[in-house]
Amino acid sequence: MKSSKAKPKKKQPAKAKSEVTIKIDGKEIKAKEGQNLVQVARENDIFIPSLCYYEHIDPPLGTCRVCMCEVNGKPAPACMQKVKDNMEVRVNTPEMEDTRKAIVEMMFAEGNHFCPACEKSGNCDLQHMGYEMGVSISRFPHLFKDRLIDFQPKRMIIEHNRCVKCHRCVEEVRTKDGKRVFSLCNRGNETVVGIDYEQEAKLTREEALAAMKLCPTGAILVRGQSMARPFGDRPFDKKSVQKEEAAKKSVVESTVKEATGKKVIATISLAGCFGCHMSMLDIDLGLIDLLEVVEFNKSPINDIKKFTRQCDIGLIEGGCCNSENVETLREFRKKCDILVAVGECSIWGGLPAMRNMIPLEECLEEAYLNSITTVPGEHIVPYHEDLPKILDKVYACNEIVKIDYFIPGCPPSPEHIWKAVKNLLWGEHYSILYSEFKYD
Amino acid sequence: MEAETLSKQRAHPELLNCLWEYQNQHGYIRDEDIEQCSRRFGVSRIELEGVISFYHFFHRRPTGQFTIYLNNSIVSEFKGFQRVREAFERETGSRFGEIDPSGVFSLFETSCIGLSDHEPAALINFHPFTNLNTLKVRQIIASLKQGVPVEELCDEVEDNIRYIPPGKRAVFFREYFPGNAITKLAGMNPEEVIEEINRSKLSGRGGAFFPTGLKWGLCRQQTARPKYIVCNADEGEPGTFKDRVLMNSMPGLALEGMAIAGYAVGASEGVFYLRAEYRWMKDKLEKEIQRLYRMGLLGKNAAGIEGFDFDIRLQLGAGSYVVGEETAMLNSMEGKRGEARVKQYYPIERGFLGKPTVVNNVETLCAAARIIELGADHFLSTGTAASPGTKLISVSGDCHLPGVYEIEYGMKVEELLKLCQADEPYYIQVSGPSGECISMADKERAISKDDLSCGGALMVFSKQRNILQILLNFANFFKEESCGICTPCRAGNFILQRKLEKVKLGLAQNSDFEDIRQWGRIMQTASRCGLGKTASNTLIKALDTFPEFFEVQSGNGLTRKFDLTKATEEYEKFKS
Ligand SMILES: Cc1cc2nc3c(=O)[nH]c(=O)nc-3n(C[C@H](O)[C@H](O)[C@H](O)COP(=O)(O)O)c2cc1C
Ligand code: SF4
Ligand code: SF4
Ligand code: SF4
Ligand code: FES
DSSP states (O other): OOOTTTOOOOOOOOOOOEEEEEEEEEEEEEEEETHHHHHHHHHHTTOOOOOOOOOOOOSSOOOTTTTTEEEEEEEEEEEGGGGOOEEEEEEOHHHHHHHHHHHHHHHHHOOOOOGOOOOOSOOOOOHHHHTTOOOSSSOOOOOOOOOEEESSSSSEEEEEEGGOOOOHHHOBBBBBTTTBEEESSSGGGGGGEEEEEHHHSSSOOHHHHHHHSSSSSSSEEEEEEOOOSSTTTTTSSSSSOHHHHHHHHOOOOOOOOOOOOOOOEEEESSSSHHHHHHHHHHHTTTHHHHHHHEEOSSSSTTTOOSSSOEEEEEESSSSEEHHHHHHHHHHHHHHHHEEEEHHHHHHHGGGGGGGGGGHHHHHHIIIIISSOOOOOTTTTOOOOOSSOOOEEEOOOOGTSSSOOEOOOOOOOOOOHHHHHHHHHHOOOOOOOOOGGOOOO | OEEOSSSEEEEEETTHHHHHHHHHHHSSSSSSHHHHHHHHOOHHHHHHHHHHSSSOOOOOOOOEEEEEEEEESSHHTTTTHHHHHHHHHHSSSOOBBBTTTTEEEEEEEEEEOOOOOGOOOOEEEEEEEEOOHHHHHHHHHHHHHTOOOOOHSSOOOOOOHHHHHHTTSSSSOOOOOOTGGGGGGGGHHHHHHHHOOOOOOBSSSSSSBBBBHHHHHHHOOOOOOEEEEEEEEOSTTTTHHHHHHHHHHHHHHHHHHHHHHHHTTTTOOOEEEEGGGGGGGHHHHHHHHHHHHTSSSBBBTTOOTTTOOEEEEEEEEOOOSSSGSSHHHHHTHHHHOOOOTTTTTTTSSSSSSOOEEEEEEHHHHHHHHHHHHHOOOHHHHHOSSSBSSSSHHHHHHHSSEEEEEEETTOOOOHHHHHHBBBBSSSEEEESSTEEEEGGGGTOOOSSSSSSSSSEEEEEEETTOOOOHHHHHHHHHHHHHOOSSSSHHHHHHHHHHHHHHHHHHTOOOOOOHHHHHHHHEEEEEEHHHSHHHHHTTTHHHHHHOOHHEEEEEOOOOSSSSOHHHHHHHHGGGGGGO
C-alpha cells in the first residue's frame, strides 16, 4: 500500500554512520548517529510513548505530540530527534510524564471514544497509551462534538468520533497511481480526515485492511472485518511494556485492620447498567469478610430505599440523565462523607453519553415516534408529572456535585473497587497491577 | 512545475491561483472545477477538498453577487460590531453564514482584516469599508441594490501615520524615492550588504526577532540552487496593521528590500505573499512591481548589476492566520494546506520547493532597504544602544488617535499611551492575542528588544471593558485559526475556550483558574508551531496581571451551580 512509485532511497554516502553515545534517563546507550530516538529507545527496551510515529515515514509526522521528552534540557517530541553524540534525554520526569498523559487525555476529551463498543478495543494504540500512562479520567471536560460515521466508502467505514488526526492514513494510503485516498479537511477544532470515495473504491481488500491496521485507533474500519483474536489474546490485553515484575514486588498484601466499629456504605446506580454493581458483588466470598467490617445502608444490594443515617462512603454508578438522578445524587452528597464515582458512566457519562452529540428532541423522536415498531399517531413521547424529566444531555456526576474520588473502568474490577474503598476507610495501602487495570 | 518537497505530497505552486480563478468566476468552487483541477494536477479530489476547506475565502457552496466579510476582532466588538452585524442582516435580508434567498448577498464573519484603526470594518467583494455604523450600512446596501459599483462605494483607507521621531531620524516614514535603495547595490558586493545589515543589528519584525543579517548570511552559505526570497505580507495578528500602511504608502520599499535580500543571498526569485484581506492593495503593488521592472531595477541584470537577475511575483493568500507562520506559508505557496511544517529543516536550508528560502516580514525588508539606502549608521543613531532603530506600532482600541506610530526603540509605554490619547487605559494587549497583556503597573517599561518586546500592535482597553470578553474573543480566534495538525493546539484551544465559557457563566471555581494555567503550559511546551505555543500566553498572564478581576468571577468552591430547570427545558417541549 506504500506509495507505488517508491523512489529509490537516497543514496547514503558510502561511509558508515558513526557510533555515538547518548544517555536516556541516565543510562548510557550506543547508537548510530542520525537514528531516530524513539527507535533507539525501543531497541534498548526503553518505552517512549508514541502514536503517530511510523518507522518508515520520513520526516516523521510529528502530529500527536505524545512522545514529548526532555532533550538536552528542553521539552521536545522524541520522534523528531535524530540521535547525536552526547545527547541527553530524560523520558520519565514527573513533568514530561504529566505532559504526555495530558495529551492522551486531550484525545479522549476531544474525540468520542466508547471503548466497550469499539471494534478496535484491545488492538488500539490510543487505548493502549491510555493504559500505559495510567489515564484514569481525563482532566479535560469531554467536548462531545457531533461527528459523523461515514458509511459511504465502498470497503471502509470511517468513524470520525475516534480519529486522532495522526496523519498516518493521509501520508501512507495511496492508490496504485499514487493518488491520496485521505486528506485532512477543514481546520482548527473542525479538522477531520476526509476520504475520497472514488480513490477508495480502487483499493483492493488487502490494501483496505492494511489501512485499518495502520490507523492507530478504530477510525478506519473495513466492512465485514472483525478482529479475529478473542479477548485475552489481543495485542494489548495482558502485556504491559512496563516491567510488571517490579510492580508486583511493590504490592502490599491486603491486611484488613482491626476495624473499630463498622463503617457504613451506601451505593446507587444512576444512569448506568448495573455492571459496576455486578462487579462489586464479584468478589464472591470476599463479600462475607467484608460484611464483618462494613454495613450497607441505602443500596440496591440490600434493597434499602431510604437513607436511615449518615454514611461514611457513597459509591455512585452511572451519570445523570434525568431529574431523579440529580436529586438522588444530591441526596447522596448530603448523606455521605466521602463520595466516589465508580465506573466510566459516573466519571464522564460513559455509554449513555453517546446521546450527547444528538439533540434530545431527535433522540426521543427516534426512540418513541420513528422507530420501526411504532404506529404513527398512536405513540407519544412519554411525559407525566410523576415521571422523571429527561435532561438535555447526560452529565458526569462531578458536574452536579463534588466528587471526592474516581474509580475508572467499565466496569472497574472488583479488587480495584474494594481495595480503593478499604484504602479510603482505613488508609490501607494498595497497588494495582496492569492486568487488573484492564477492563474489557 | 511539480517538485518533490519535504513531505511526500507534491507541490503545486499554481494551485492557489487556480482555485482563486474558480472562486472569482462562480462565487464558489464547483464540483466540476474540482474535477478539472484534479485532472490538471493529477491529485485526488479529497486532496483538493483538503486545501479548499483550509482557507476561509474559498467556498464550496454558492455565494451571492456580493460577499460581505465583517471583521469580528475584539476592537470591532467594542466599537459596535453587534449593531453593525444586525444592520447587515436587516438590510440585506440575509443571515450570517447563509446565502440570502435572492442570491445577492452573502454574509460572513472573519478574523482581523488589518483595519483596527477604522473599526468596525468589513470587506465587500474584497473592497474595504471602514468605520461602519447602522446608518452607513443602510446606505451601502441601498446603493449596492441600486447597482452602484462596489469600487465606487468603498472607502479610501487612510494610513493614519500619527507619529515619526523628531528631526530627520525617521527610518520608514520619510520621503520615498524609488530606486534609491537598490541602486546602492552597485557599489557593494553581497558580503558587504550582509555586513551592513549585521552592523545595524536589524532583527526580524514579524514577531520572532531573529537577526536578519544572520539569516541572510546562513542562506548565502547554502549551496543548493535556486534560492528564494519571500516577503511575508500576511499580517494576520489581530490589531496589527503596520505592514498595510507601509505597503499602501510606499509599496516599492519592501520590493526593493526583497531585491536587496536576493542580491545578498544569491536568490533570483522573490514571492510577495499578500494576505487576501489586503486584496484591495494588489493592483497597487503589481503596478509598483511593473514600475520597478520598467526602471530596470528588477528583472535581468537588475539595477544594472551584471549577472544579478531578480524577479518578483505576487502570491495572494486565501484567508488563514497561521499561514503567516513561515513554514505554513511555504506550504501554502506550494498549493498545500497551510499547516506548519515539522522543524526538521529551517527554511533557509529547505524552504519553498525544498530550496533555500529567506522569509522576511514587510517591515524587516523595508528596514533593510532603508539601511542600505541611508547606511547602518543612520539606523544605529536611533533607538537605544542594545536595541537600535525605530519600530512601527499599530495602535488601536480605546484611544483618540488610533494609527501607526514610528517610535524609537526605548520609548516608554506611558509616553506612547499619551501620544495616542488613550482613555483611562487599564488593559493593554501587546503584540496581539499571541503576545501578552500588561496593566498600567508596566507603564514605565520601555518598548525594546530587551524590555517589553512588541511585534507591532498595541491594543488599549479602558476600565469599562470586560476582560473576559477580550479573552474569549482571543480564545475563539485561536480555536478557529489553529491549523489543526497537532493535538495540544487543536484540542487545547477548544478546551480553553470551553473553560472560559464556563467562567463567563459564573460557574468557575478557583481550581478552574489553576487548570487554565496548567493546561496552558502544556500547550506551550508541546505544540508544534508558534500559534499553539503562544495561544495561552495572554490568558495565563491575565490571571497574574488582573487577579482582582478573576476573584470576582470565581464561584464559592464546593457547590456546583447545576441548573436543573435549564437542563430539562428541552424536554418540557413534550408536555402536551
Ligand atoms: C502563528 C504565527 C503567525 C505569524 N504571522 C506572521 C505574519 O502575519 N507576518 C509576519 O511577518 N510574520 C508572521 N509570523 C512570523 C513568521 O513565522 C516569521 O518568523 C517571519 O515572517 C520571519 O520574518 P522576520 O525575520 O523578518 O520577522 C508568524 C508566526 C506565527 C507562529
Ligand atoms: S479507538 Fe476505540 S478502542 Fe481506541 S480509544 Fe477509541 S473507542 Fe477506545
Ligand atoms: S483515520 Fe486513523 S490513521 Fe487516519 S488520521 Fe485518523 S486516527 Fe490517524
Ligand atoms: S501549534 Fe496549532 S497551528 Fe501550529 S502546527 Fe500545531 S495545530 Fe497547527
Ligand atoms: S509520536 Fe512523536 S509526535 Fe506523534
